Amino acid sequence: MTKSTKTILWVFFLIVALVQLFPLIWLVDFSFLSSNEFYSSSVLKWPSDPQWQNYINAWVDGKFLRYFINSAFVTSVTILLTVILSLTLGYAFTRMQWKLRPVFFTIILLGIMIPIHATLLPNFAIFKALGLTNSYLGLILPYTAVSVPLGTFILTGFMRSIPKAMEESAVVDGANIYRIVFQIIAPLTAPALVTVIVTTFLNCWNEFIMASTFLSKDALKTLPFSVMNFAGQYSSDYGSQFAVMVLTSIPAIVIYAIFNEQITKGVTAGAVKG
Amino acid sequence: MAMNSKSTRNILLVTALAAVSVLSACGGGNDKNNNAGSGTNGGTAGSADKEVTLRLFSNLPDRKSGQGLAEQMVIDNYIKANPNVKIDIETLAEEPFKNKLKAYMASNEALDVTMVHGGAELNTLVQAGYVKELNPAEYEGDTYKFLPGVYKSFTFNDKLYGLPRNSDYEVIYYNKKLFDDNGIKIPSTYAELLEAGKQFRAKGIEPMSMNGKDLWSFAAFFQDLVVRLTGDQNLMLDAVAKKKNFTGDENFTKAAELLAQARDTKLFQESFMTADYGASQNLFTQGRAAMWYMGSWEAGMATNDKLPEDFRNNVNVLKFPVVEGGKGKDTDLLAWNGGGYSLVSSSKHPEEAKKFFDYMMSADQWAKIVWDTGAAVPAQKYELSGKESELQKQLTEVLTGATSTAGSIALDSGTPKFKDDAQNAFGKFFAGGSTPQQLLADLQKAAETQ
Numbered sequence: 001m002t003k004s005t006k007t008i009l010w011v012f013f014l015i016v017a018l019v020q021l022f023p024l025i026w027l028v029d030f031s032f033l034s035s036n037e038f039y040s041s042s043v044l045k046w047p048s049d050p051q052w053q054n055y056i057n058a059w060v061d062g063k064f065l066r067y068f069i070n071s072a073f074v075t076s077v078t079i080l081l082t083v084i085l086s087l088t089l090g091y092a093f094t095r096m097q098w099k100l101r102p103v104f105f106t107i108i109l110l111g112i113m114i115p116i117h118a119t120l121l122p123n124f125a126i127f128k129a130l131g132l133t134n135s136y137l138g139l140i141l142p143y144t145a146v147s148v149p150l151g152t153f154i155l156t157g158f159m160r161s162i163p164k165a166m167e168e169s170a171v172v173d174g175a176n177i178y179r180i181v182f183q184i185i186a187p188l189t190a191p192a193l194v195t196v197i198v199t200t201f202l203n204c205w206n207e208f209i210m211a212s213t214f215l216s217k218d219a220l221k222t223l224p225f226s227v228m229n230f231a232g233q234y235s236s237d238y239g240s241q242f243a244v245m246v247l248t249s250i251p252a253i254v255i256y257a258i259f260n261e262q263i264t265k266g267v268t269a270g271a272v273k274g
Numbered sequence: 275m276a277m278n279s280k281s282t283r284n285i286l287l288v289t290a291l292a293a294v295s296v297l298s299a300c301g302g303g304n305d306k307n308n309n310a311g312s313g314t315n316g317g318t319a320g321s322a323d324k325e326v327t328l329r330l331f332s333n334l335p336d337r338k339s340g341q342g343l344a345e346q347m348v349i350d351n352y353i354k355a356n357p358n359v360k361i362d363i364e365t366l367a368e369e370p371f372k373n374k375l376k377a378y379m380a381s382n383e384a385l386d387v388t389m390v391h392g393g394a395e396l397n398t399l400v401q402a403g404y405v406k407e408l409n410p411a412e413y414e415g416d417t418y419k420f421l422p423g424v425y426k427s428f429t430f431n432d433k434l435y436g437l438p439r440n441s442d443y444e445v446i447y448y449n450k451k452l453f454d455d456n457g458i459k460i461p462s463t464y465a466e467l468l469e470a471g472k473q474f475r476a477k478g479i480e481p482m483s484m485n486g487k488d489l490w491s492f493a494a495f496f497q498d499l500v501v502r503l504t505g506d507q508n509l510m511l512d513a514v515a516k517k518k519n520f521t522g523d524e525n526f527t528k529a530a531e532l533l534a535q536a537r538d539t540k541l542f543q544e545s546f547m548t549a550d551y552g553a554s555q556n557l558f559t560q561g562r563a564a565m566w567y568m569g570s571w572e573a574g575m576a577t578n579d580k581l582p583e584d585f586r587n588n589v590n591v592l593k594f595p596v597v598e599g600g601k602g603k604d605t606d607l608l609a610w611n612g613g614g615y616s617l618v619s620s621s622k623h624p625e626e627a628k629k630f631f632d633y634m635m636s637a638d639q640w641a642k643i644v645w646d647t648g649a650a651v652p653a654q655k656y657e658l659s660g661k662e663s664e665l666q667k668q669l670t671e672v673l674t675g676a677t678s679t680a681g682s683i684a685l686d687s688g689t690p691k692f693k694d695d696a697q698n699a700f701g702k703f704f705a706g707g708s709t710p711q712q713l714l715a716d717l718q719k720a721a722e723t724q
Contacts, residue, residue, distance in 0.1 A: 120373075128381045212374060
């Protein structure tokens with residue numbers, strides 16, 4: 001490759017990166033502005049008088065810390081349940097021979113097509129009867145239910161690419177089924193598992209409609225409520241809302257940055273072999 | 275190995291069960307406590323000094339400014355006067371609020387007091403029996419001082435189901451300095467308004483800011499035009515109720531044509547269809563648009579020290595101009611009472627809830643506080659405190675000088691589906707450039723299929 005083509009390529013990638021990062025830069029930039037500066041004609045605006053107050057508002061009035069802990073708890077339990085269920089289901093669908101396997105596999109995959117919000121009101125009625133509204137479980141159960149189908153789909157695709165010989169030798173060495181699934185298969189499917197973890201994380205972390213319907217107690221509310229705390233009937237305190245959004249997106253960015261490579265691997269590996 | 279796998283399975287099962295029970299205990303436990311607590315309270319609701327927790331559901335999540343702050347101040351006052359009462363406030367912004375209220379209604383949730391939107395939404399709650407009937411006789415007299423006619427969108431089959439909290443009416447806010455500096459006459463007729471629009475546009479100033487993205491302002495603007503043309507506040511409401519037709523009526527045709535003139539002479543700002551409430555307000559408060567078509571609840575603009583001082587000193591109120599040859603006067607006010615509060619039938623502490631409700635609605639609480647803070651214009655008679663801003667005085671004049679009021683905004687007088695369809699019709703009219711006839715046909719269809 002000549003030097004000039006290399007330069008052009010670099011410039012091109014830089015532009016693409018900038019376009020990708022722009023919303024984030026914009027978000028951070030505007031989180032330092034007061035609400036009145038929001039609708040100026042400039043796209044980015046240097047905060048001559050940075051509004052640190054927005055972050056203080058986000059932390060105090062937005063009750064950031066409490067909501068953050070709730071979100072972190074709900075999301076991590078959901079991820080844990082999703083991973084365990086998807087992994088075991090995936091194994092059952094790819095390796096085990098049983099009578100109704102194709103039927104159940106289709107039923108589980110149909111779950112991908114059901115949007116979580118379509119289940120809102122029926123779930124509310126059922127959960128209320130069961131006393132699950134206003135509890136963490138009221139969020140964890142539906143979140144898990146919608147995450148498992150996709151997780152199973154990704155994992156079955158991935159598992160088909162793993163040679164059976166591995167398990168055969170494990171069986172010869174005396175490993176039981178749990179050992180095979182959790183100690184042999186799980187590490188091998190690590191890239192796909194990471195994909196499942198990240199997609200589940202993103203889905204739960206920002207979910208609001210379900211949370212707003214099921215939760216009334218302030219002590220249980222999750223992060224998206226924090227943004228709500230600055231919404232008036234007609235206009236809102238945009239500066240503080242942006243500060244909340246910056247704080248909310250940090251964990252998502254961190255997770256994506258850490259697992260970036262595995263995600264790409266997991267998605268493509270699952271897709272091609274599926 | 276068989277033993278081994280069996281024990282592993284047992285361990286896994288036990289762990290899963292334990293996890294589930296721990297989690298449900300987390301949330302469920304609180305519920306049980308609450309129920310137990312309310313049970314004892316319910317039995318002795320009459321006697322004071324018993325701890326009572328009331329549940330209030332409101333659409334004002336921001337508790338630090340505007341109406342949210344006013345609501346919070348009323349609640350704080352009540353708790354101070356009644357230390358045995360705790361008020362558990364749940365707030366969600368407009369759309370999530372409406373969704374959740376429906377869910378609460380469907381499951382008969384034991385709220386005590388809820389915010390309601392008068393008209394179609396309250397009607398749904400009334401039909402489901404979710405809100406309590408009120409006795410209007412109790413709210414007469416000096417404690418409450420409700421203005422005449424404000425119960426209209428809270429009354430169904432001659433029974434009252436809620437009390438309005440604000441008087442909302444549409445006006446045109448204008449920036450006097452922009453008019454003066456450019457030598458443009460402050461319009462008193464619709465033709466002058468369009469003419470002023472052209473002049474501002476020629477000078478590179480946006481004439482009128484509009485929150486086009488929200489769509490409802492167009493419907494209000496249209497209703498204003500209909501009233502100016504006919505002097506009849508009920509015509510458009512009747513058309514929504516299918517007692518009249520939008521199509522084939524010369525008044526509606528004329529109003530739609532006038533609306534098309536506003537669109538075609540570019541009265542509204544550049545790309546007004548993408549401007550939401552905040553964007554349209556900002557354009558006006560930053561002095562980049564000369565006028566803003568909006569409701570009376572923006573009285574606080576004149577005292578909001580976050581806005582430029584130059585703007586605050588120059589913001590004024592204009593009545594919607596008369597239409598040449600129309601039968602309407604500029605004192606026919608497009609006023610309605612949209613938001614309010616209702617008592618919930620399934621309340622566990624009906625007596626305590628009523629006490630709090632009556633306290634909140636008394637003239638020296640909500641009404642006084644929203645007026646003093648400039649958060650809104652109340653639906654009750656209020657005393658001028660002498661500290662009002664010029665803007666507030668002008669708004670008061672508009673309201674007290676009104677010779678007729680609409681009582682309800684046409685968009686909200688039908689079903690939610692009508693509102694949706696009608697808004698889309700206006701969206702199509704302004705963004706897609708359909709003809710006045712098409713607009714009326716779409717509105718007619720919306721009214722018929724609601």
